[in-house]
Amino acid sequence: xxxxxxxxxxxxxxxxxxxxILNMLTFAVSVSVILLGFGMIKGQFDAIYTRMxxxxxxxxKIYNKDYPAVKSTMPLDRVINDPEKVLAxxxxxxxxxxxxQRIIHPGIISNSKKKMGIVINxxxxxxxxxxxxxxxxxxxxxxxxxxxxxxxGKALADMLGFKPGSGLLLFSQTSGNMNNLxxxxxxxVYSIGFDAMEKAEIYVPIAFARQxxxxxxxxxxxxxxxxxxxxxxxxxxxxxxxxxxxxPGLTVVDWKEENADLFELAKAKMGSFKVMALVFLFLxxxxxxxxxxxxxxxxxxxxxxxxxxxxxxxxxxxxxxLEGFFLSVLGVILGWILSAPIIYYLNVHGxxxxxxxxxxxxxxxxxxxLKAINTPGDWIISGVICVISGVLGAYFPAKMAADxxxxxxxxxxxx
Amino acid sequence: MKKIAFLTAGLIAVFCASVLALDAKYTKAYAEDLLKxxxxxxxxxxxxxxxxxxxxxxxxxxxxxxxxxxxxxxxxSLMKITAPARDKGKKILKNGDNLWMFMPDISRPxxxxxxxxxxxxxxxxxxxxxxxxxxNYTAEITKQKDTLILLTLKAKKNDVAYARIDMWLxxxxxxxxxxxxxxxxxxxxxxxxxxxxxxxxxxxxxxDMKMDxxxxxxxxxQVKLESMEALxxxxxxxxxxxxxxx
Numbered sequence: 001x002x003x004x005x006x007x008x009x010x011x012x013x014x015x016x017x018x019x020x021i022l023n024m025l026t027f028a029v030s031v032s033v034i035l036l037g038f039g040m041i042k043g044q045f046d047a048i049y050t051r052m053x054x055x056x057x058x059x060x061k062i063y064n065k066d067y068p069a070v071k072s073t074m075p076l077d078r079v080i081n082d083p084e085k086v087l088a089x090x091x092x093x094x095x096x097x098x099x100x101q102r103i104i105h106p107g108i109i110s111n112s113k114k115k116m117g118i119v120i121n122x123x124x125x126x127x128x129x130x131x132x133x134x135x136x137x138x139x140x141x142x143x144x145x146x147x148x149x150x151x152x153g154k155a156l157a158d159m160l161g162f163k164p165g166s167g168l169l170l171f172s173q174t175s176g177n178m179n180n181l182x183x184x185x186x187x188x189v190y191s192i193g194f195d196a197m198e199k200a201e202i203y204v205p206i207a208f209a210r211q212x213x214x215x216x217x218x219x220x221x222x223x224x225x226x227x228x229x230x231x232x233x234x235x236x237x238x239x240x241x242x243x244x245x246x247x248p249g250l251t252v253v254d255w256k257e258e259n260a261d262l263f264e265l266a267k268a269k270m271g272s273f274k275v276m277a278l279v280f281l282f283l284x285x286x287x288x289x290x291x292x293x294x295x296x297x298x299x300x301x302x303x304x305x306x307x308x309x310x311x312x313x314x315x316x317x318x319x320x321x322l323e324g325f326f327l328s329v330l331g332v333i334l335g336w337i338l339s340a341p342i343i344y345y346l347n348v349h350g351x352x353x354x355x356x357x358x359x360x361x362x363x364x365x366x367x368x369x370l371k372a373i374n375t376p377g378d379w380i381i382s383g384v385i386c387v388i389s390g391v392l393g394a395y396f397p398a399k400m401a402a403d404x405x406x407x408x409x410x411x412x413x414x415x
Numbered sequence: 416m417k418k419i420a421f422l423t424a425g426l427i428a429v430f431c432a433s434v435l436a437l438d439a440k441y442t443k444a445y446a447e448d449l450l451k452x453x454x455x456x457x458x459x460x461x462x463x464x465x466x467x468x469x470x471x472x473x474x475x476x477x478x479x480x481x482x483x484x485x486x487x488x489x490x491x492s493l494m495k496i497t498a499p500a501r502d503k504g505k506k507i508l509k510n511g512d513n514l515w516m517f518m519p520d521i522s523r524p525x526x527x528x529x530x531x532x533x534x535x536x537x538x539x540x541x542x543x544x545x546x547x548x549x550x551n552y553t554a555e556i557t558k559q560k561d562t563l564i565l566l567t568l569k570a571k572k573n574d575v576a577y578a579r580i581d582m583w584l585x586x587x588x589x590x591x592x593x594x595x596x597x598x599x600x601x602x603x604x605x606x607x608x609x610x611x612x613x614x615x616x617x618x619x620x621x622x623d624m625k626m627d628x629x630x631x632x633x634x635x636x637q638v639k640l641e642s643m644e645a646l647x648x649x650x651x652x653x654x655x656x657x658x659x660x661x
Contacts, residue, residue: 073528096479115631124420171604171630173530176573180598181630214573214599269489 004316007297009322012295013330016166019291020327026287027331030280032339034382035274039343039372042188043350049178049259049369053194054133056257059232062086062222065251071340074105074119076175076220077203078214080250083219089242093224095231101219107172109152109202111160118202122209122243131225134197140164140188146207148184153198154191162186170204174214182212229255230325284331288393295322296401303401304409317402323341323388324379324394332383346372437559446554446566452589453582454489454548454640459645461487465497470536470636478535481641489550491654496541507533507540510654514540516660524659529576537605537636538629541576551575562587568581577604588612588619602628616643 013020037078053059061072066078080086083101090099102121108115125143129135135142135151141164143151149168152162162168166186177308184204192198210216226235232254243250296303303316351372425545470478474637481498490512504519505525515524517576529541548554552568552575561655568580574618579597584590606629620640628634652658 082600089488097419110630112630113629113632141565169630171598172571177530178570178573178598178599178602179576181604182598182600183602212600233627237548316459 005319006322010324012299012319012323016295018331019295022064023327023390024334025290025293026284027328027390028335028338029384030277030284030389031332031382032336032342033280034158034277034344034385035335035339035374035378036342036372038378038382039278039346039374040370040371041266041270041273042374043346043372044370045262045269046373046405048262048266051194051367052259052262053229053255055194055197056132057255058132059226059229059255059260060092060133060224060236060414061253061388062214062224062243062250063253065218065249067220068253068297070080074220076103076105076215076218079215079218079220080222082216083222084217086222086247086379089246090224090239092223093235093238093242094228095129095227095235096375097225097227098127098130099222099224100124100131101206101215102128102223103206103218104213104220105172105209106250107170107202109150109160110169110171111162111166112169114312115171116156116160116195116199119200119225120170120209121201121203122213123203124206124278125203127222128203128223131223131353134190134192134201135203140186141202143205146205147245149187149205150184150207151188151203152186152188153201154189155195156200156202157186157189157197162189164188170212172213173213175218176214178214180214181211201393211241213221214340232256235386238242238304238395246362247290253258277385283326284386285389285393287389288327290395292320292324292394292397293400295323299401300404300409303404304406307406308410314403320398320401321391324390324398328390330386332386333392336379343372347374350412355381358404428430441556441564444624445553446556447549449556449566449584449586449589450549450554450568453584453591456589456618456620457591458486458534459643461649462616462643462647463642463646464616464643467639467641468536468636470534470634471632472634480534485653487648487649492543493653502655507656508656508659509540509543510656513656515656515659517656519660522660524656537634539576539628542626548580552580563592573599573638576578581624590619591619592621605629615640616645 015214052082063082064078064079067075080101085266087101090096093099101124103120105120105122107118107120109118110116123143125135125145129142138151139154143149148170148292151231157163160168164186168186169181170179170184171179190198200357204212206219210218224239226232236252237256239252243252299413304317307313348371443644456577463563465481465482465483465518467479467481468624475499479499480496480502483495483497484492486492492509494507496502503561506516508515512529514527519522527540529539531540532538533602548568551571553571554566555569557565562585563583564586566582566584568576568582577596578599578601581595582591583593585592590612591609593609595603596605596607598604606627608625608627609623610625611622612619613622614615614620615622620643622640624638626636626638626642
């Protein structure tokens, strides 16, 4: 490509300043929207995954092989026999912070005037404290080792008028499907700013759960916390090897598999954002097609002259495409410069949310501060997408200019 | 003073003993036979009946349904909803330990859990589907009050719905008047009252039943037996889940 061609293209960009600024601005907006959108969606889901790990799933879970397929019904007949033995066997898992056995089963809680469906979580409180953060903010006491004591969520407590020390009725079916009802009391009320969980999940000592649900020495799952999520593949592999040797009836599930529905939701949300980004790109594409076409019409005489003095069709075409390329590159750079402070703020400081008020009614747990996550790759991808759309947008007017009849072009120019 | 207290205590003890003392005939064998008779006094072997069911829960509008019931033995029954119009056409089938619900909008029947509440009522699906107490419970007469006796049923195994059922029944009619259902812990969960004894389908049966939910004060389900007809037999396909749409 000759230097003159680049020079002419650049000169054309700066010749009609108003039109070029409009073109650049559309690219600047597109690149900013793509960067911000990707960053916020990634940040939002990263926060949700972190909260799910902290509040519900831990990093890894162990189940009976037949349990995951029917997990939603929370059955008591596909269990881990002798969970203490399994816990001892996986004690050497690399980077493990804690592991604990649990029993999960649906039930009903009542203040004797009103009843509500809940999920009973039989837990080992001492170990669970090291695994989940759900127990960090408790009014009253955490659970003792045994006894008919319940840790319930604030939303449930508000609905049923529970306070620490309140009496309640707890109903469920045992492992043999026999109905069971017991008197219990509220040992504490936990607050996590996530209504859906606060209403539905109650915790009881695992020893009590075993007695209440007639479970002997069994558990429905083992939950494991690692130092961080990055160690999951290594720890999962180790546990798989341990289970394959001594416990072939058990299976390992990591937090990603455990939150598969959330991943689907994230994909869907990212998909709908991509549609929005496409709309912006189309807008940029359309504007550049439009302005370049105008430019071709305005410069008919110039094109005719260039063709008359020997410039080839390909040269003319390349000149206009280069013009589109420069406009989009400048637009992208402008977009990067304009959005950089916002993206920096959102990545470093984030949006501060009052989780207890705003996020508590959502279906997914949010964090107090919602940060965007933008990688260098996001900057490059958003820029490349915009430049491609700019070049494509310039192609049709460029072809139109190149295909112009020289005599007619000169005639129009003389007029 | 001491003498008066002693006398009062003695009188109470004599009174209680006279009220609670059991006749010699109320043996274990008598109780077991009685349980079989009770099963039969409530439902004929094969029958067709119409019942209305009204559920009342605190703070909610009462829920009322009318059903046509076809039943054969202890383990097969088909309930068709005939009213209200919005639920008309829904069917609930029990065959052995399995339960299905058919809704006209959905072509295939849906499996139900025995533990689930039946149409939002105080009854669980299992409560309605189960009879045949003699198979699942041992019986013993533990109290007597005139002609009323308390039949205490204890679960033979741990895979039945209730650990214990206390059934007050009239020894002359062999019809239960009150039943209390207990969970594994020994705490009462539900209480059923049977009243309005009338001759229907050949013998005297309770027409009205009321099941109180002891977990939620003031919640109950009232069942009224509108009609009952003993049948010779019912074809097997009546209880085939693949035929529920017909």
